[in-house]
Amino acid sequence: xxxxxxxxxxxxxxxxxxxxxxxxxxxxxxxxxxxxxxxxxxxxxxxxxxxxxxxxxxxxxxxxxxxxxxxxxxxxxxxxxxxxxxxxxxxxxxxxxxxxxxxxxxxxxxxxxxxxxxxxxxxxxxxxxxxxxxxxxxxxxxxxxxxxxxxxxxxxxxxxxxxxxxxxxxxxxxxxxxxxxxxxxxxxxxxxxxxxx
Amino acid sequence: xxxxxxxxxxxxxxxxxxxxxxxxxxxxxxxxxxxxxxxxxxxxxxxxxxxxxxxxxxxxxxxxxxxxxxxxxxxxxxxxxxxxxxxxxxxxxxxxxxxxxxxxxxxxxxxxxxxxxxxxxxxxxxxxxxxxxxxxxxxxxxxxxxxxxxxxxxxxxxxxxxxxxxxxxxxxxxxxxxxxxxxxxxxxxxxxxxxxxxxxxxxxxxxxxxxxxxxxxxxxxxxxxxxxxxxxxxxxxxxxxxxxxxxxxxxxxxxxxxxxxxxxxxxxxxxxxxxxxxxxxxxxxxxxxxxxxxxxxxxxxxxxxxxxxxxxxxxxxxxxxxxxxxxxxxxxxxxxxxxxxxxxxxxxxxxxxxxxxxxxxxxxxxxxxxxxxxxxxxxxxxxxxxxxxxxxxxxxxxxxxxxxxxxxxxxxxxxxxxxxxxxxxxxxxxxxxxxxxxxxxxxxxxxxxxxxxxxxxxxxxxxxxxxxxxxxxxxxxxxxxxxxxxxxxxxxxxxxxxxxxxxxxxxxxxxxxxxxxxxxxxxxxxxxxxxxxxxxxxxxxxxxxxxxxxxxxxxxxx
Numbered sequence: 001x002x003x004x005x006x007x008x009x010x011x012x013x014x015x016x017x018x019x020x021x022x023x024x025x026x027x028x029x030x031x032x033x034x035x036x037x038x039x040x041x042x043x044x045x046x047x048x049x050x051x052x053x054x055x056x057x058x059x060x061x062x063x064x065x066x067x068x069x070x071x072x073x074x075x076x077x078x079x080x081x082x083x084x085x086x087x088x089x090x091x092x093x094x095x096x097x098x099x100x101x102x103x104x105x106x107x108x109x110x111x112x113x114x115x116x117x118x119x120x121x122x123x124x125x126x127x128x129x130x131x132x133x134x135x136x137x138x139x140x141x142x143x144x145x146x147x148x149x150x151x152x153x154x155x156x157x158x159x160x161x162x163x164x165x166x167x168x169x170x171x172x173x174x175x176x177x178x179x180x181x182x183x184x185x186x187x188x189x190x191x192x193x194x195x196x197x
Numbered sequence: 198x199x200x201x202x203x204x205x206x207x208x209x210x211x212x213x214x215x216x217x218x219x220x221x222x223x224x225x226x227x228x229x230x231x232x233x234x235x236x237x238x239x240x241x242x243x244x245x246x247x248x249x250x251x252x253x254x255x256x257x258x259x260x261x262x263x264x265x266x267x268x269x270x271x272x273x274x275x276x277x278x279x280x281x282x283x284x285x286x287x288x289x290x291x292x293x294x295x296x297x298x299x300x301x302x303x304x305x306x307x308x309x310x311x312x313x314x315x316x317x318x319x320x321x322x323x324x325x326x327x328x329x330x331x332x333x334x335x336x337x338x339x340x341x342x343x344x345x346x347x348x349x350x351x352x353x354x355x356x357x358x359x360x361x362x363x364x365x366x367x368x369x370x371x372x373x374x375x376x377x378x379x380x381x382x383x384x385x386x387x388x389x390x391x392x393x394x395x396x397x398x399x400x401x402x403x404x405x406x407x408x409x410x411x412x413x414x415x416x417x418x419x420x421x422x423x424x425x426x427x428x429x430x431x432x433x434x435x436x437x438x439x440x441x442x443x444x445x446x447x448x449x450x451x452x453x454x455x456x457x458x459x460x461x462x463x464x465x466x467x468x469x470x471x472x473x474x475x476x477x478x479x480x481x482x483x484x485x486x487x488x489x490x491x492x493x494x495x496x497x498x499x500x501x502x503x504x505x506x507x508x509x510x511x512x513x514x515x516x517x518x519x520x521x522x523x524x525x526x527x528x529x530x531x532x533x534x535x536x537x538x539x540x541x542x543x544x545x546x547x548x549x550x551x552x553x554x555x556x557x558x559x560x561x562x563x564x565x566x567x568x569x570x571x572x573x574x575x576x577x578x579x580x581x582x583x584x585x586x587x588x589x590x591x592x593x594x595x596x597x598x599x600x601x602x603x604x605x606x607x608x609x610x611x612x613x614x615x616x617x618x619x620x621x622x623x624x625x626x627x628x629x630x631x632x633x634x635x636x637x638x639x640x641x642x643x644x645x646x647x648x649x650x651x652x653x654x655x656x657x658x659x660x661x662x663x664x665x666x667x668x669x670x671x672x673x674x675x676x677x678x679x680x681x682x683x684x685x686x687x688x689x690x691x692x693x694x695x696x697x698x699x700x701x702x703x704x705x706x707x708x709x710x711x712x713x714x715x716x717x718x719x720x721x722x723x724x725x726x727x728x729x730x731x732x733x734x735x736x737x738x739x740x741x742x743x744x745x746x747x748x749x750x751x752x753x754x755x
Contacts (some may be wrong), residue, residue: 029398030401031398032400033402036401037408039405040406126416128417132413136412140408
């Protein structure tokens with residue numbers, strides 16, 4: 001390297017928000033994954049039913065109240081996640097701990113409620129076209145939620161493990177952003193598979 | 198491999214393990230990049246050999262010569278997957294992983310360990326994929342669990358490539374040297390960003406589809422009807438226009454080498470970025486191929502035809518624009534550039550992207566407008582004939598392999614610290630170029646004149662249809678031309694590996710100084726090869742052509 005060339009020290013982060021940008025790319029990828037799966041679902045629904053005289057749902061009844069409560073739980077967890085981010089930015093550890101723990105509990109509650117709803121609905125894998133499609137699309141959406149929950153928990157712990165404040169909040173903010181996105185993924189999936197059917 | 202073992206000593210910077218074990222746990226983008234490049238070249242040989250067997254099968258009007266009726270379908274599917282997911286995408290991802298941080302003044306990739314994880318996930322998934330096929334799995338396979346295993350391996354490959362692509366794209370977005378704006382980055386960096394971003398938004402569509410295919414195939418096969426339905430739903434990732442996304446880095450390589458050889462900046466940088474972006478953007482339409490054309494061999498017409506014509510037209514426009522700008526740079530230089538393997542291969546690769554886009558446009562227009570009765574009276578559309586195989590050949594073998602030859606010859610000094618043998622390189626260019634043209638011409642002409650089908654999606658037994666198609670129509674000879682082309686290409690790939698082995702492995706190549714080509718982009722300011730691990734001092738960049746800028750400044754001063 002030329003002696004006159006100005007240099008930077010190694011390891012010095014040139015730009016902030018690396019994790020946020022990567023999370024954005026991951027969200028774009030997941031959006032397209034869900035678009036592929038839900039597009040497949042809609043193409044099969046268009047090809048196989050519902051036609052007059054056919055029963056696309058194969059006699060299944062969607063338990064709407066349970067799914068609605070699940071969605072409300074998810075919305076509540078989004079609010080608490082933002083509460084945690086708000087507290088983390090203000091170095092309010094007590095509030096941040098409480099909010100993160102609440103978010104994780106609500107997230108687990110959401111997963112539990114969806115599983116309960118599917119059991120109540122009687123979706124049996126391999127029993128029919130709708131069942132297989134619903135299982136696959138719902139499974140993908142739930143996987144996104146689980147990843148979001150793990151990401152949130154991990155970044156929350158890191159944030160509270162010392163890197164609170166504006167700098168640490170950037171990475172935690174990326175996790176909260178992903179959690180919002182996971183909620184959106186679930187909402188679109190739920191609307192397509194269980195509302196429009 | 199040549200290795201400069203000067204590890205970084207900066208505080209907080211991970212020190213690389215110089216032992217072979219270090220390759221497993223590396224957090225150095227240079228090692229990960231090299232792993233991708235070398236392994237993908239080995240997988241190229243595998244894919245090309247399978248492709249050769251498939252093409253040999255098509256040379257007989259009465260029987261399957263090599264693979265047999267059962268193995269033909271699996272060989273066909275495996276060769277396509279090997280050539281794209283195991284060779285073309287990872288090869289250029291590897292080059293990007295190595296070169297991009299050096300070109301933008303970053304010490305490493307944004308997530309170096311994620312990049313390493315992407316390599317090993319890709320490698321393991323590739324081995325599982327091979328295992329699935331060897332066990333009679335894969336599309337059209339007779340082992341049901343093997344078909345599931347194939348789908349899982351395919352998911353692993355896609356996730357791994359996505360991880361790598363996100364790592365590269367994030368690096369370019371967030372780790373550029375302060376003062377180096379996006380419209381000042383080197384052309385290869387820009388093309389890497391375009392390609393990685395388009396991979397991120399196109400490959401996951403396959404992931405979503407695989408999830409459904411897996412569930413249905415494993416549990417009940419309610420709508421898949423056996424395993425015949427798998428291939429037609431995943432085939433789009435190996436076809437155009439999706440293939441354009443994979444060859445976008447080739448355009449970056451071509452721009453990089455031509456401009457450096459001509460010692461010029463491009464006439465209008467924004468136009469160059471725009472043309473490269475256009476090719477990537479119009480390649481994106483591929484994910485909709487399945488949605489547009491429906492399942493199986495449906496006829497495309499009306500709006501679907503317009504979409505496909507527009508996609509190919511956009512890619513053609515982008516490539517023409519870029520090649521025009523590069524040609525202008527050479528004309529502005531007012532003297533012939535020094536001929537080298539990398540320059541010839543770069544120009545050849547760029548031209549073959551153009552041919553691929555042109556052939557795609559012609560095919561889509563003929564199908565859409567029903568020229569020569571295409572789509573009527575059982576007359577197959579060109580997109581269902583070996584016209585498509587020709588397109589794949591010109592993009593994968595022609596643009597892809599020639600582009601990689603150019604990139605390896607150009608950046609070998611920076612990657613391994615040695616220059617490859619130039620005479621062998623020129624021979625290599627001729628061999629690969631000839632092979633690619635034959636592999637392209639045979640099936641393209643066969644599809645056009647004899648309507649030889651590209652693939653029969655249904656029952657494997659119906660692959661016997663190939664024999665019916667080639668009877669008395671001249672397709673036998675044209676298939677043989679295509680097969681000869683692939684055989685020559687295998688020799689070309691072998692020659693490249695041999696050159697690498699002798700010049701780099703046996704250290705017979707000339708030891709390279711920092712900038713052996715008199716190039717202009719930032720990576721040539723660093724030692725050849727750069728030290729292992731993170732570099733202690735990075736150049737502060739404000740331009741993608743710092744060496745050219747300083748040379749011009751010196752000229753003005755004197």
